[in-house]
Amino acid sequence: MTLKLPEADTTIIQDKKNIVQDLFKITKNIIHSDEEIKPYETDGLSVYRQKPIAVVLPETTEQVSKILKYCHNKKIKVVPRGAGTGLSGGSIPLADCILMGMGKFNKILETDFDNRCVVAQPCVANLAITQAVQHRDFYYAPDPS
Structure with a gap:
């Protein structure tokens, strides 16, 4: 059985540069290069891999709120991630999403x-x-x- 991930919104992916710049105004803790994102493309269920647009690592609840508000207004999906040890695929990102790493919490x-x-x-x-x-x-x- 193969997991089929949802179709990505290519307009969001094409706007990656602007999205990263906007999120950088909220938190400086953003990972967006292909090499740095690699560890975040899967969780403990490593059979499935998908790179997100970017990974944000907020440090405060205020930053979480602002990131979620921004993504909601831009219709960008957000996938939360804890330690990334889950075995159910719950934190596998989508190609058109922001992965929100909650490690500071x-x-x-x-x-x-x-x-x-x-x-x-x-x-x-x-x-x-x-x-x-x-x-x-x-x-x-x-x-x-």
């Missing part, structure tokens, strides 16, 4: 032991959750890797 924000709930940013590893709660004899069991 790696904090546990809240731990509610009474309700057995942790609020975490998108790039918190499963092991980090276990380490944060083990002092109370808790652990985070679902770890598919």
Whole structure:
């Protein structure tokens, strides 16, 4: 079985230079050369590969919001990416998308032991959750890797 990725919007791809320039006004953390993008063209399911227009690496929620607003207004798809270790293909980019790397968002924000709930940013590893709660004899069991 072969995964068929959606048809790309070539007008967006052709506008790459302007898109990168616009996003550079929001964050300087942009990867857009073919060589630098290579590690981002797949996730843990490395059978499928696709290069995005660019990779943005925001550092604040304000930058995330501005990037999403810009992409929404320009009708540019956005694919979020955590650590890129998923095995379901969930962070495989599309040819006409911006890949948003969430690596800077790696904090546990809240731990509610009474309700057995942790609020975490998108790039918190499963092991980090276990380490944060083990002092109370808790652990985070679902770890598919």
